[in-house]
Amino acid sequence: MDLGAVAELVRLGLSGLVIAVGLLLIAGGALGLLRFPDLYTRLHAANVADVVGSVVVVIGLAIAAPDWSTAARLLLLAGVLIAAGPTLTHLVAQAAHAAGLAPISGQYAAPRPGATRTSSAP
């Protein structure tokens, strides 16, 4: 067993480990998106766990990539994902808050005209 085969084995094992961690984070985000009671808690689940998980999965794919151009494009995709995810989270939360959608739990409602305590459709 020469050195190249060992390096290949280590590379594939490392990429599998990184992808497994990322898939665990993505599964947590998807379950939170499905099970949490409110839009704002769903935003917290979907865009804290999910953005980090997708970036980690793409970095694991870049470790497993066959050549350098594929790896560079995957790292570029990771950069775009980590820039776009929090921006979209902010957009959704700000639009829902401006439309008067209050959180259903907690002591305080959103300080907006027309805000209701229930999470009904606006």
Added chain:
Amino acid sequence: MTALAAAIGAGIALLLCAVRLFAGPTLYDRTLAANGMIIKLAIIIAAAGVMTTRAEYLDAALAFVLACVVVNVAVLKFFRSRTLQAPLARAEDV
């Protein structure tokens, strides 16, 4: 092999997001679920590009994510003002 595992895991998460897309009570839940579906679809496309060792798939995934940003901005602006071209107001009117 690891790319196949990534594609399958992202596909399961995409199905969970599709449940929230059709069951979400508010418009913003549906927007959030559609956003997550597009990002998971980009991951599946990237994994397919690694599996088939073709770099064109990764360009498609990049274009997918960038189009997702633009579409989300447009859709949320439409939800806020209910029109795609909100009327302009003078500064002394408001």
